[in-house]
Amino acid sequence: MTYIKKEECVYAMDKNNQPVCTVQDGEVVTFETFDCFTNQITSEVSSFTTLDWDRINPATGPVFIEGAEPGDTLKVEIKKIEIKGNATMVTGTDMGVIGDLLTENTVKILPVVNDQLIFSDDLKLPLNKMIGVIGVAPKDEPISCGTPDSHGGNMDCKEITEGTTLFLPVNVSGALFSLGDCHAAMADGEVSVCGAEVPCEVTVKLSVIKNKDWPLPFLIRDEKISTLSSKLTVDEACVSATKMMVSFVENYTDLTKGEAIHLLSLAGDLRICQVVDPNKTVRMELPLNYLKNWK
Numbered sequence: 184m185t186y187i188k189k190e191e192c193v194y195a196m197d198k199n200n201q202p203v204c205t206v207q208d209g210e211v212v213t214f215e216t217f218d219c220f221t222n223q224i225t226s227e228v229s230s231f232t233t234l235d236w237d238r239i240n241p242a243t244g245p246v247f248i249e250g251a252e253p254g255d256t257l258k259v260e261i262k263k264i265e266i267k268g269n270a271t272m273v274t275g276t277d278m279g280v281i282g283d284l285l286t287e288n289t290v291k292i293l294p295v296v297n298d299q300l301i302f303s304d305d306l307k308l309p310l311n312k313m314i315g316v317i318g319v320a321p322k323d324e325p326i327s328c329g330t331p332d333s334h335g336g337n338m339d340c341k342e343i344t345e346g347t348t349l350f351l352p353v354n355v356s357g358a359l360f361s362l363g364d365c366h367a368a369m370a371d372g373e374v375s376v377c378g379a380e381v382p383c384e385v386t387v388k389l390s391v392i393k394n395k396d397w398p399l400p401f402l403i404r405d406e407k408i409s410t411l412s413s414k415l416t417v418d419e420a421c422v423s424a425t426k427m428m429v430s431f432v433e434n435y436t437d438l439t440k441g442e443a444i445h446l447l448s449l450a451g452d453l454r455i456c457q458v459v460d461p462n463k464t465v466r467m468e469l470p471l472n473y474l475k476n477w478k
Contacts, residue, residue, distance in 0.1 A: 244361025270379035315364030
């Protein structure tokens with residue numbers, strides 16, 4: 184099995200990035216990752232004045248997948264997320280949803296003990312391990328690993344976790360896949376500007392799918408399909424994710440477009456993934472059993 188060390192990382196997804204290795208279609212790969220701060224914060228008294236903001240959201244990779252060509256779909260099966268250290272959180276002035284109310288920075292180091300995140304002596308949270316940054320090279324200009332878009336990137340979707348299958352567009356030969364920014368836990372919204380940021384080892388299976396005209400990206404988890412859209416505003420992302428799911432319903436049922444949107448009003452859940460990145464990410468969820476022609 185291929186193992187890629189965390190030092191082999193990029194800070195932007197770019198068609199001109201040199202791949203760190205080449206893997207076969209269907210190969211299992213393990214990525215070692217830094218946390219989103221490139222492991223720069225080591226204590227709750229860490230000063231932001233010494234933080235190198237050019238080293239935020241590193242993604243390990245990219246990997247070149249044999250046989251992946253523009254127009255294909257990259258299937259990413261997330262097999263395991265293994266936490267490799269304490270979690271770090273920060274917030275402060277002009278950060279997150281209430282940064283206008285904050286006058287000082289707050290840094291927390293949160294131990295992970297017995298599958299719980301220790302927030303304080305009295306408050307312990309269950310783990311919700313997930314991957315924040317995951318994607319492929321965009322077809323045009325480079326995109327910072329901190330920004331989500333149609334190529335994936337910093338979608339910060341808590342459904343991108345163990346047992347999930349994520350589908351991404353292949354924009355360039357080899358796809359140039361990378362991932363990072365893992366979390367021990369994170370809620371929808373990521374309102375403080377981060378989740379419980381942790382270094383990890385992530386094991387995935389990478390496969391190439393040919394001849395599918397799917398709206399991308401999307402994921403399948405627990406017999407549920409979710410379309411993912413990242414746009415400048417939440418409103419735009421909501422419309423886009425819904426249109427993507429309407430396409431699935433039209434293609435995999437006998438319903439008309441009007442009936443498809445009725446179905447989504449009854450059974451589809453529109454949820455916010457994150458509102459703190461340059462583009463906001465939304466997902467539309469639908470139980471997979473409604474797509475009766477899905478194979």
